[in-house]
Amino acid sequence: MNVADNIVKILEEEGIDTVFGIPGEQIMPLxxxxxxxxxxHVLTxxxxxxxxxxxxxxxxxGKIGVCITTASPGALNTVMAVATAYKDNVPMLVLTGDNDLKYRDTDHFQTTPQLEILKxxxxxxYNPLNGTEAMYVxxxxxxxxxxxxxxxxxxxLSKDILLQEEFDDFDLCYLCEDDLSNISKAQELIDSAERPLFILGAGAISQAxxxxxxxxxxxxxxxxxxxGKGIVPETDELSLGLCGIRAKPQARYAFENADCIIGLGIKASERTLPSMPDNFIHVNINRDVLVGDYPIHGKVEDFMSEIEFHNVDWLGEILEHDGEYDLEGLDDDAKPQSAIKRILEKFSDNIIVSDAGSHTTWTTLLxxxxxxxxxxxxxxMAPMGYGLPAAIGANIATGEKVIVINGDGDFQMNLQELATVKENDLDVIVFILxxxxxxxxxxxxxxxxxxxxxxxxxxxxxFIKLASSYGIDAIRVDNLDDLEMIxxxxxxxxxxxxxxxxxxxxxLPE
Known part of the structure; x- marks a missing residue:
């Protein structure tokens, strides 16, 4: 058994049953x-x-996504997508092949500083220098x-490392270095609060x-x-919708008048916190993003198990304010927002994947x-071209019907993945506005x-002929009546x- 064999064995042991990639010379042993x-293996x-x-x-x-590529051309083709995952803190594994170690820092064919770029x-x-290091990392x-x-x-992973047959493997057992020292300070703030407010991010999904x-x-x-949308269903009166630049009047009022704001698993970017409140408790496993006077470096699960809450009564005060966006054109023929509204109504219980463009704003608001x-x-990051390939991953992960809402510009950034959809007969419906x-x-x-x-x-x-050339059925509509009929x-x-x-x-945001 060589290193490549053992890598695959470890992936299987860890319950990883799907990977995405394209083969090439330097990654061939894997x-x-x-x-x-x-x-x-899903060939994109x-x-x-x-x-x-x-x-x-x-x-x-919530499962570990894995992508595998060969050296430089393949590895560097992932840069935009890996950066997208990085900016949104998406935990996925990226395995890249490379030339043999002796060619590092040379002008050898297909040798570039891909480690330096991706880091x-x-x-x-990680750049393991032998098989044992490869197992460890x-x-x-x-x-x-x-x-x-x-x-x-x-x-x-250098090709010569993948082919090594002498290496040691071992189990790892160590703990996350949490810092819950501010728990008591946070508890005092929560105890005194009469108007607490949660801001929920992707890092809180597991504790929904x-x-x-x-x-x-x-x-x-x-x-x-x-x-974090949907952690508390957005049809629930306790869910005030988005916070920050796209907040509804109810959410904006709550943020401005809360005496204790608890951010669970959020990045606390400028899009979420228009200003930094002095009563902000911030819980995140990533120490580097913690802000405010009450930083808690640890898991949302641990925080919620340590903290005690009490009954409050200020929801009625919040609900006196408007709970919807003031949007125009939702019933106008040929407007993108009216089409998106009807698509979302039809597929209210399905996974929706949006790409990047004006349609993304309408989709997130509606x-x-x-x-x-x-x-x-x-x-x-908001790169054009995210929607279709991300929908492929979502459908394969969940087995659910997935709806993609694209514009005509962003769809063309990765339209070649229609072949992947067809080859795997995926229940993915792509709407191109x-x-x-x-x-x-x-x-x-x-x-x-x-x-x-x-x-x-x-x-x-x-686009109809284009989809047909991949063997995919396609329909064109140019008015609301026909869309509703479809x-x-x-x-x-x-x-x-x-x-x-x-x-x-x-x-535009207010």
């Missing part, structure tokens, strides 16, 4: 081992697609991804059940980050998540730079639905 394993058509798919796999299920966009980037990476899930971890029990027992209102992990999109332009860029040009539209108009292909049917993927829409400016 692919030989995979070919003799029980692991399902581009390495960026493989990494986005691993991201969607993790976001939708800036991963939680950790793999086990350490999986431990961290499961127990301290702060972001992607990269392991760079206990959080719901707590907020309902003590009547504590909640808001969320974009990626989608009411009934459970966590129901709306997937890149919040902090086609306005033949980069609409949000046009809006920025006109509103902020006093420009005429410049380099934003798109001469698009025939949505009345029992739709199953693979399917592409092109919706012709007019250009429309998105509402």
């Amino acid at each position: 692919y030989k081992a995979l070919s003799n394993s029980s692991i399902n 058509r581009h390495e960026q697609g493989a990494a986005h798919a691993a991201d969607g796999y993790t976001r939708s299920s 800036h966009i991963t939680q950790a980037s 793999l086990r350490a990476a999986i431990y961290e991804l499961k127990n301290i899930p702060k972001g992607p971890i990269h392991i760079n 059940e206990s959080i719901n029990e707590t907020v309902h027992k003590y009547n504590i209102p909640t808001t969320t980050t974009f990626h 989608k009411k998540s009934l459970r966590p992990r129901q709306l997937l999109f890149s919040g902090a 086609n306005n033949s332009e980069f609409a949000i860029i046009r809006q920025w040009e006109e509103q902020f730079y006093d420009m005429e539209p410049y380099q934003v108009n798109l001469a698009n292909p025939n 949505l009345e049917k029992d739709l199953t993927g693979p399917l592409v639905v092109e919706v012709i829409v007019e250009s429309e400016f998105i509402p």
